[in-house]
Amino acid sequence: MPSRILLIPCFIVFLIAGYYSWIHDGLYGIWMLPPIVLIAIIYVLSPQIDWFYYKKFTPGLDNIQKQILLTGCPFYLALSAEKKIVFEQRCFLMLLAIDFQGQSEESLPEDFKLMAIIPAVMITFDEEKFLFSGYEKIVIYPTAFPSPQYPNNFHHSESFSEDGVLLFSAQAIFQGYMNPINHYPVTAHEWSKIYIAQNADRKWPEGEEAWWETLAEISGWDSACIFACIGRPDIEILPAVIVHLLYFPKPTMEKFPDVFSLLHPKGL
Numbered sequence: 001m002p003s004r005i006l007l008i009p010c011f012i013v014f015l016i017a018g019y020y021s022w023i024h025d026g027l028y029g030i031w032m033l034p035p036i037v038l039i040a041i042i043y044v045l046s047p048q049i050d051w052f053y054y055k056k057f058t059p060g061l062d063n064i065q066k067q068i069l070l071t072g073c074p075f076y077l078a079l080s081a082e083k084k085i086v087f088e089q090r091c092f093l094m095l096l097a098i099d100f101q102g103q104s105e106e107s108l109p110e111d112f113k114l115m116a117i118i119p120a121v122m123i124t125f126d127e128e129k130f131l132f133s134g135y136e137k138i139v140i141y142p143t144a145f146p147s148p149q150y151p152n153n154f155h156h157s158e159s160f161s162e163d164g165v166l167l168f169s170a171q172a173i174f175q176g177y178m179n180p181i182n183h184y185p186v187t188a189h190e191w192s193k194i195y196i197a198q199n200a201d202r203k204w205p206e207g208e209e210a211w212w213e214t215l216a217e218i219s220g221w222d223s224a225c226i227f228a229c230i231g232r233p234d235i236e237i238l239p240a241v242i243v244h245l246l247y248f249p250k251p252t253m254e255k256f257p258d259v260f261s262l263l264h265p266k267g268l
Contacts, residue, residue, distance in 0.1 A: 058089040065091070065114055072115075072177045075122045075246060090121045090130050097131055103141045112140060112170055115177040119188035122246050123195050126264055132194055134164040141169045144231050155231030157190040161197065166190060172229065180247060184221050184229035188246060192239035202262045207237035211256075215244055218251045 061069070066088070069076045076087055094117045102108035116138055124130040144154035145167070156172035159165065168187055176185035196204055216222035221244075227235050241259050244252040253260045 058092055060085060060088040061091060061114075064111070068111055068114055069118070072180075073118055073122075075125075076118075087121060087125065090125070091117065094121060094131065097136065099137045101137065101139045103139060103145075108140060112173050113138075115173050116140065116166075116168055116187055118177070119185060119243075119246065120191040122188070123191055123242070123263075132191070133198060134161065135159070135166060135194065137163075137165045139165060139167050140173070141167065143169050143171045145169060150232055153231055153233060157186045157230055158232070159190055159194055161194075166194075176229070181220070184226045185243060185247065186230050188243045189226075189230060189235075189239050192242035192246075193236055195242070196238060199262075202265065204238055204262060205258060207241070209237075211237050211241065214255050215240055215252075218244055218248050218255065 060066075069088070069091075076084060079087060091114060095113055098113075098117065100108055100113050100116075120132060121130065124132075144156050146152070146154055147158055147167070149158065156169040158167040160167075168190070172183075172186040175183035176187060212223040221240075223235075226240060227233075238259070241252065241256050242263060245256070245260055245263055
């Protein structure tokens with residue numbers, strides 16, 4: 001991290017000042033104060049320092065992370081070489097901007113973190129502002145979980161705009177990313193719901209019950225499949241349409257041109 005590199009000269013000055021203060025009976029002790037202050041400032045501002053640096057000099061993903069994209073992200077595969085670089089850089093920045101927390105004692109695998117944010121990068125890829133404002137934490141449970149909002153429903157995703165927190169199960173992240181044909185991508189649905197809420201000024205349509213049948217014809221994900229994969233009783237239809245626009249763009253665009261134009265107000 002760049003902030004840690006900045007700490008190195010501060011520690012060197014501190015050690016040199018401490019050495020001279022020791023051999024000269026404290027004569028140079030006052031020179032130990034500036035590096036201490038700088039170390040404290042850099043430590044407190046380290047997230048901002050790292051973000052400023054990486055925003056200007058954004059690296060790509062490592063080979064393992066690239067392999068994850070190549071294995072399970074058709075959206076990425078369809079991009080040009082130049083746009084693939086942009087996609088990777090945005091993945092890096094989003095991983096940097098979000099704090100991940102696991103609910104099990106085991107450390108959270110890095111690939112699950114990447115799989116959890118890839119749909120978010122896909123949704124905002126055509127926009128300059130690609131981060132989801134206010135959402136800076138993702139909590140990952142091993143499997144489906146209950147919550148105060150849904151105490152009787154073990155579900156795989158939920159979000160809280162007040163706290164800026166998303167909840168996902170590792171099971172849904174993995175199954176929805178690696179095998180989306182049989183498992184609806186729950187993470188993409190949750191990010192789509194947040195995207196709609198944060199762009200409410202676009203006057204999204206309410207959605208109709210008949211849309212579920214249309215979506216099932218496009219993807220094979222009928223309403224029962226989607227409800228079962230998410231696990232909540234109040235599944236929203238409009239985020240499901242956006243998910244289909246991400247994974248089945250051409251047929252979904254033909255069936256839902258109005259939603260497509262709202263998702264891409266500036267065109268492609």
